[in-house]
Amino acid sequence: MSTTTVAHHDEHTDHPTGIMRWLTTTNHKDIGTMYLTFSLIMFLVGGSMILGIRAELFQPGLQLMNPDFFNQLIGVHALIMIFAALMPAATGFANWMIPLQIGAPDMALPRLNNWGFWLLPPSAILLTLPFTLALFGIGDGALATGWTFYPPLSIQGGIGVDFAIFAVHLLGISSVLGSINIIVTLFNMRAPGMTFMKMPMFAWGWLITAFLLIATIPVLAGAVTMLLTDRHFGTHFFDAAGGGDPIMFQHLFWFFGHPEVYILLLPVWGFIPQILQTFSRKPMYGYKAQVYSLIAIGAMSIIVWAHHFFTAGMPVPALLYFMYSTMAISLPLAVLFFCWIKTMWRGSMSFETPMLFTVGWIILFGIGGLTGLVLADVAADAQYHNSYFVVAHFHYTLFAGGIMGIMAGVYYWLPKMTGHMYNEKLGQLHFWLTAISFNLTFIPQFFLGLAGMPRRIPDYALQFAEFNMISSIAAFVLGLSQLIFVYNIISTVRGGKKATDQVWEGAEGLEWTLSSPPPYHSFSEQPTVK
Amino acid sequence: MTTHSNNHYYVPHGALYPVTISAGLLALASGFIFSVATDTNKDLAYLQTPGKWMMYIGAAIIILMTFKWLSAVVIESITGQYKQWEDKSFRIGMIAFICSELAFFAAFFGALFYMRIISVPDLAAFDPLFTPYKDFLGTWPSAGPGGVVLGTEYTPGKLTPMGAWGLPAINTALLLTSGATITWAHWGLLKDNRKQLILGLFLTVALGTAFLICQAFEYYEAYTHMGLTMGSGAYGATFFMLTGFHGFHVTLGTIMLIVILLRSMKGHFSAKNHFGFEGVAWYWHFVDVVWLGLFIFVYWL
Ligand code: HEM
Numbered sequence: 001m002s003t004t005t006v007a008h009h010d011e012h013t014d015h016p017t018g019i020m021r022w023l024t025t026t027n028h029k030d031i032g033t034m035y036l037t038f039s040l041i042m043f044l045v046g047g048s049m050i051l052g053i054r055a056e057l058f059q060p061g062l063q064l065m066n067p068d069f070f071n072q073l074i075g076v077h078a079l080i081m082i083f084a085a086l087m088p089a090a091t092g093f094a095n096w097m098i099p100l101q102i103g104a105p106d107m108a109l110p111r112l113n114n115w116g117f118w119l120l121p122p123s124a125i126l127l128t129l130p131f132t133l134a135l136f137g138i139g140d141g142a143l144a145t146g147w148t149f150y151p152p153l154s155i156q157g158g159i160g161v162d163f164a165i166f167a168v169h170l171l172g173i174s175s176v177l178g179s180i181n182i183i184v185t186l187f188n189m190r191a192p193g194m195t196f197m198k199m200p201m202f203a204w205g206w207l208i209t210a211f212l213l214i215a216t217i218p219v220l221a222g223a224v225t226m227l228l229t230d231r232h233f234g235t236h237f238f239d240a241a242g243g244g245d246p247i248m249f250q251h252l253f254w255f256f257g258h259p260e261v262y263i264l265l266l267p268v269w270g271f272i273p274q275i276l277q278t279f280s281r282k283p284m285y286g287y288k289a290q291v292y293s294l295i296a297i298g299a300m301s302i303i304v305w306a307h308h309f310f311t312a313g314m315p316v317p318a319l320l321y322f323m324y325s326t327m328a329i330s331l332p333l334a335v336l337f338f339c340w341i342k343t344m345w346r347g348s349m350s351f352e353t354p355m356l357f358t359v360g361w362i363i364l365f366g367i368g369g370l371t372g373l374v375l376a377d378v379a380a381d382a383q384y385h386n387s388y389f390v391v392a393h394f395h396y397t398l399f400a401g402g403i404m405g406i407m408a409g410v411y412y413w414l415p416k417m418t419g420h421m422y423n424e425k426l427g428q429l430h431f432w433l434t435a436i437s438f439n440l441t442f443i444p445q446f447f448l449g450l451a452g453m454p455r456r457i458p459d460y461a462l463q464f465a466e467f468n469m470i471s472s473i474a475a476f477v478l479g480l481s482q483l484i485f486v487y488n489i490i491s492t493v494r495g496g497k498k499a500t501d502q503v504w505e506g507a508e509g510l511e512w513t514l515s516s517p518p519p520y521h522s523f524s525e526q527p528t529v530k
Numbered sequence: 531m532t533t534h535s536n537n538h539y540y541v542p543h544g545a546l547y548p549v550t551i552s553a554g555l556l557a558l559a560s561g562f563i564f565s566v567a568t569d570t571n572k573d574l575a576y577l578q579t580p581g582k583w584m585m586y587i588g589a590a591i592i593i594l595m596t597f598k599w600l601s602a603v604v605i606e607s608i609t610g611q612y613k614q615w616e617d618k619s620f621r622i623g624m625i626a627f628i629c630s631e632l633a634f635f636a637a638f639f640g641a642l643f644y645m646r647i648i649s650v651p652d653l654a655a656f657d658p659l660f661t662p663y664k665d666f667l668g669t670w671p672s673a674g675p676g677g678v679v680l681g682t683e684y685t686p687g688k689l690t691p692m693g694a695w696g697l698p699a700i701n702t703a704l705l706l707t708s709g710a711t712i713t714w715a716h717w718g719l720l721k722d723n724r725k726q727l728i729l730g731l732f733l734t735v736a737l738g739t740a741f742l743i744c745q746a747f748e749y750y751e752a753y754t755h756m757g758l759t760m761g762s763g764a765y766g767a768t769f770f771m772l773t774g775f776h777g778f779h780v781t782l783g784t785i786m787l788i789v790i791l792l793r794s795m796k797g798h799f800s801a802k803n804h805f806g807f808e809g810v811a812w813y814w815h816f817v818d819v820v821w822l823g824l825f826i827f828v829y830w831l
């Protein structure tokens with residue numbers, strides 16, 4: 001197929017400057033930058049909240065805050081980290097990189113793209129406003145139910161619950177818009193010659209993520225809407241007196257919630273193999289196997305939700321079904337692990353920061369997956385449910401598997417995005433501090449959970465004191481190490497050694513054929529892929 | 531792979547509509563929360579009036595900005611900015627959007643099935659010696675066994691379920707016919723027969739409006755004569771949420787149809803280029819399909 005010309009949008013190159021540029025932009029790179037910046041800020045906000053929690057848990061007894069405020073911090077921390085830090089980071093990369101990787105002039109629906117981002121700041125305001133209002137004596141703070149909104153607690157709660165419900169609505173609209181945009185872009189904007197089976201893995205990861213979002217986010221929206229009507233309009237969805245059932249909320253929530261954990265990770269599984277092949281200097285192993293595994297995981301993630309409330313009571317055949325189907329997901333996941341390792345096998349590897357993060361990621365995320373298998377065992381879960389073991393498990397998947405993956409992506413693409421090399425020494429320091437303090441924070445939590453310490457309780461029995469103290473100290477080191485990351489990013493944006501177009505010796509793909517940083521309008525000429 | 535007749539993709543210039551709509555949504559949401567804050571905390575009753583005003587302002591901003599945004603798109607369309615390549619984007623986007631809407635309705639259908647098949651029968655299936663719900667039969671339709679809800683006693687009223695073969699059957703006929711008329715209008719457009727296009731659209735709008743009037747009447751009957759309200763336990767909640775959200779979508783669809791009708795009268799759309807028309811038509815068919823699900827599972831069975 002011949003090269004297609006995409007004319008310059010000369011009339012738009014003189015885009016507005018200053019604040020108006022960011023408010024009105026339809027440019028995928030500007031929007032991607034906003035997503036990433038927002039994500040970084042919210043990561044710090046959510047992080048400081050949880051340091052408050054770890055300070056309280058440093059010793060047994062109640063020292064710093066009352067239990068209600070403790071629960072509010074936990075719930076808002078989780079909602080912020082999931083919806084305002086991790087998801088926007090993945091969407092930011094999608095906006096920046098998908099058009100570059102598939103040779104498109106921009107995202108397919110640019111104005112909706114802008115709206116998708118600008119729904120996020122209002123949701124962040126809605127999430128955190130109740131804290132401020134409480135300072136002025138209005139209401140009693142944010143939602144105190146944890147991020148899962150379980151009724152009846154969420155029906156009894158004050159205005160904080162309403163604010164969180166609407167925050168979830170806006171975040172949901174934003175995710176659906178983002179997904180629509182990505183689906184359309186991938187179906188309609190690929191460079192001539194780029195078939196689906198030639199698409200970069202990151203694009204594949206996002207395509208499946210987008211489908212999952214479209215299938216599940218509206219269900220969450222429906223579930224919290226029912227909460228809202230139960231709270232204010234007298235319906236009885238979650239109340240036995242009216243024939244409803246609080247456990248129905250758990251079904252609806254986790255029908256979204258379990259796919260959500262894959263929504264958070266599929267984009268990362270997309271670019272991790274790309275980083276591996278770059279720094280192993282050999283093509284990724286098992287492209288097709290990886291694509292099929294991603295599809296299989298996406299499809300299976302929709303049918304395993306009840307493993308989050310085995311202990312709430314359900315018929316034994318249902319328990320068995322949800323146990324085995326959950327465990328079955330680890331099969332395609334194992335295929336992915338195999339491919340990642342085989343990609344490195346006998347490669348000529350080098351360990352710059354992105355690769356350090358990636359290799360660390362494989363090990364730590366592996367621990368997350370294996371402990372998930374332990375939780376999926378119905379009999380064992382009766383002991384582990386709602387304990388610190390679960391907390392440790394999902395931080396190995398979400399902090400290591402999610403955030404550290406995103407960090408690998410940041411170091412990998414930052415030179416492309418800014419045109420400058422980051423400070424390699426600081427990057428490596430950041431990696432080692434993060435990896436070590438992360439493990440010191442969360443390994444003790446596995447033991448605490450096994451010994452019976454429940455989650456979401458501000459006080460604990462004396463025998464848990466030592467492990468909690470270690471965990472709290474390490475958490476503060478972990479938190480402070482992130483300042484190195486922030487500093488490194490800011491100084492890279494400001495200046496630094498010029499990056500070449502290819503940036504990394506082994507990097508392959510369309511995004512590396514453009515200049516660093518790429519021109520404001522990416523592919524003025526759509527490339528042809530053979 | 532991508533085949534497109536032209537090779538220039540239109541990237542629209544930036545605009546303030548999205549940000550402003552977001553600000554409107556923020557005002558609408560927080561205004562709503564303030565206006566109902568007294569439900570959970572009597573001390574917050576003073577927020578009711580300011581909350582209402584915030585809501586109105588937010589809603590006004592959203593409506594105004596949506597209108598301006600869409601007019602900008604219409605102008606871009608009639609000045610020929612959108613060719614086949616962009617058109618295909620809109621189509622795929624619309625399909626994905628409708629899928630997300632289906633998932634939204636699926637949540638409420640899920641609640642309906644769950645309550646009918648699991649929670650209501652389960653409440654009647656306790657061991658008779660220990661059951662707190664002695665006379666509860668667990669049959670559908672049900673307003674639940676009653677009990678204490680958040681500190682106040684809830685006694686389910688006697689409710690008459692909404693029968694299928696009165697108004698609902700008429701409504702089904704109305705919507706199905708409107709599905710046919712809009713297809714007929716589409717044929718008119720494809721044959722460049724503008725009269726048929728306009729007449730078809732007009733009929734569709736009329737049928738949609740008739741549907742809404744019937745539904746308003748049905749709600750009135752339910753509340754005044756049948757003892758059926760949103761607070762009527764499982765049946766009331768699922769009935770009003772499902773038909774209510776559907777009715778809201780019919781309202782949106784009818785407004786969009788009116789816009790399309792006006793545009794057709796102005797001479798917009800051609801046999802080749804009419805995504806605006808088709809998007810609305812797809813949406814209308816989607817509303818139609820959801821109604822069939824409602825008719826079968828809410829009214830009939
Ligand atoms: C083979 C892989 C996995 C299996 C078998 C698995 C299994 C489970 C099970 C059974 C639970 C419920 C434990 C309980 O509450 O008693 C759980 C909780 C959780 N998992 Fe996993 N998991 C896996 C991977 C993941 C991944 C990849 C993520 C995230 C990206 C994740 C995130 C979570 C979260 C956030 C929770 C706790 C939710 C909450 O209660 O707030 N899991 N996992």
Ligand SMILES: [Cu+2]
Nearest residue numbers: 258261307308
């Ligand atoms: Cu799960």
